Amino acid sequence: MDLGLEGKVALVTGGSGCVGTAVTRRLAAEGARVAIGYHDGRLPAERAAAEIREAGGQALAVELDLGDPASIQAAVRAAAEAWSGPEVLVSCAWVHPPWRALDGPVDPSPAADWEGQLRLNVEGTSHCVAAAVPAMRARGWGRIVLVSSGAAEDGQAGMEAYAGAKAALHGFARSLAQTLGREQVLTNLVVPGFLDTERNRRTVPAPALDLWASQTPTGRLATADEVARVAVFLASPANGSVNGAAVRVSGGK
16 A cells, blocks of 8 residues: 655654654655654664665654754754655654562652653653644645553553653644644554563563463554554555544554
8 A cells, every 4th residue: 555655754753762663664665754863772773774775765863852852953954954844753752661560569650750751751742743843834734643652541550650641642632633634734643552572572571571462352462563554654645534543552452
């Protein structure tokens, strides 16, 4: 299926992470020109960009720190100088909450957790949108896809700050959809469940992974590439009317 992304300019924040890397590859495979935003993952981002170029696509790695609005503006300028202002923004960047054992004590998130989660996951995302939207408005077309989390809708013990910050993105996206929709700039969320990723296999105890998989109707965890497939459709011209939606990719859990 041709999604109509050939030649479109896309900025992917968190492009060096598991979901971000999958999104950049899917966008590039559809012919989009991709600016891969990274913070700590410079080498993975540069490697992904090089692989896309070697395959005949167009990509570059750009530094992007959610906590620094100047860095966000610089990343958007880098895309504009290479091609043009971004028509597509896929926000995959996030701040990972600390892992807490399922049978451990449940205490409300401390103030420091709230400050960090809201400043980066919410304020940082809003700065990315503000930087990218002018180019979309100038063209009369754009797509914004924010990657949320099942914790925003279901909650999770010990992750009050993370779940709260992700939940804030839902109200933000729904409002953006109403504000920008008449200008043909559509905003949606992808809501992954707990994913089968290299990072999770490395950092989460195996019994917890097995428990999540067993509680999922499909009997397995979704993958980063499955999230990317949904995100790229929502970010494409093939999506003409899905606006303000939160699409779960969780196997039904």
